[in-house]
Amino acid sequence: MSILGRKVPLRAIGGMALAMILAALIPALSSTPHREITLVVKGMAFYLEGDPVTANPTIEVKAGERVRVIVRNEDRGLTHNFAVPVLGAELTLLRWNESDDLIFEAPDKPGAYEYVCMPHQLMMRGTILVY
Numbered sequence: 001m002s003i004l005g006r007k008v009p010l011r012a013i014g015g016m017a018l019a020m021i022l023a024a025l026i027p028a029l030s031s032t033p034h035r036e037i038t039l040v041v042k043g044m045a046f047y048l049e050g051d052p053v054t055a056n057p058t059i060e061v062k063a064g065e066r067v068r069v070i071v072r073n074e075d076r077g078l079t080h081n082f083a084v085p086v087l088g089a090e091l092t093l094l095r096w097n098e099s100d101d102l103i104f105e106a107p108d109k110p111g112a113y114e115y116v117c118m119p120h121q122l123m124m125r126g127t128i129l130v131y
Helices: 010-030
Strands: 034-042 045-048 059-061 066-073 099-105 111-116 125-130
Touching: none
Parallel strands: 034 066, 059 125
Antiparallel strands: 034 045, 066 099, 111 125
8 A cells, every 4th residue: 555655564554543543442441430320409409310209318339439420400490519528529500400410539438428519508418428
């Protein structure tokens, strides 16, 4: 095969293509997998998606686990967020029908850690149980 007037063996082209594909995949293959948890906000409380009964549920995670929390605000007329104060992790305020996500690494030390909606933390608070 000829590239820019130079003969290049097909084996070299194939090797370069393979190297480029592997280089593109390295970030995806090396990133730590994470667990996704979707919380729905309604009636001034957090609910796990699929469980409209348990308000402000306890979320169980493994020590050091990478967690992605997706928050969807279904509370018309109210803004909410999601924060884990001990980790310094906090979403910006979400209006009705907006969603956002927060990725954090669970503490290495097992224990109970609080999550809250900062504007409504007296009512909207729950526990992240790290085991």
